[in-house]
Amino acid sequence: MTDTYVPPKVWTWDAESGGRFANINRPIAGPTHEKTLPIGEHPLQLYSLGTPNGIKVTIMLEELLAAGVTEAEYDAWLINIGEGDQFGSDFVAINPNSKIPALLDHSTTPPTRVFESAAILVYLAEKHGHFMPTDLSAKAECMSWVMWQMGSAPYLGGGFGHFYAYAPEKYEYPINRYAMEVKRQLDVLNRNLADREFMCGDDYTIADIAIYPWYGAAVLHNIYSAAEFLDVASYTHVVRWARQIEDRPAVQRGNRVNRTWGAEEKRVTERHSAADFD
Secondary structure, X not given: OOOOOOOOXXXXXXXXXXXXXHHHOOOOOOOOEOOOOOOOOOOEEEEEOOOHHHHHHHHHHHHHHHOOOHHHOEEEEEOOHHHOHHHEHHHHHHOOOOOOOEEXXXXXXXXXXXXXXXXXXXXXXXXXXXXXXXXXHHHHHHHHHHHHHHHHHHHHHHHHHHHHHHOOOOOHHHHHHHHXXXXXXXXXXXXXXXXXXXXXXOOOOHHXXXXXXXXXXXXXXXXXXXXXXXXXXXXXXXXXXXXXXXXXXXXXXXXXXXXXXOOHHHOEOOEXXXXXXX
């Protein structure tokens, strides 16, 4: 029988705890060092990494370009979170929360900063008039699913992913607790997609772009090496939808941007023009 943890009266930071990402976790905000971010030739400057939250934005930008929106040309600069780039002074000035992705739009005076991946999707959709309904009821449905993703994915990543794959020790209770929640979320998606082509109906929207990188990875790419454990193949409507999203050329390009792992031909560490995919 394991000892029961008794929380102290006042919590203090143990810098040695936290598992795989302990070196970048801390209980305070703000920059740790001065670092100037590069600026490319396009108005849209993205500072990111090819994680699920990062590729939401690169998929959106590539979809806009595929739709003929030339104003969506962008530079994508790598932020290496393992090295602490997100704590540099310029990055924190764009995102005080020190998380990727962060966008700076130089087409406005002064430049507009946008942080949080869903906020960036909404900003780009409204700015360029694509992938978000204008009808009030349809927009409410779309935004409801975008907000669902923002509230749900932390249970998949920071909850299940941490305790199942990254925590220094595996414990039954947190793994069971978060596995149950992730399977509930997959059931929510599966039921919704049973009679819908996309998350909001017949049209592909930012709701699909927001949800696919997390839950597409869960059902198609064995995220956290947990596909069998979670029985992801049983969520057949989610699998069908994720494959349909992944077949889109813009999604395939977006998945490559700011990627630093996997097959070399799948990586575009920095993106400054369409030629970078050649």
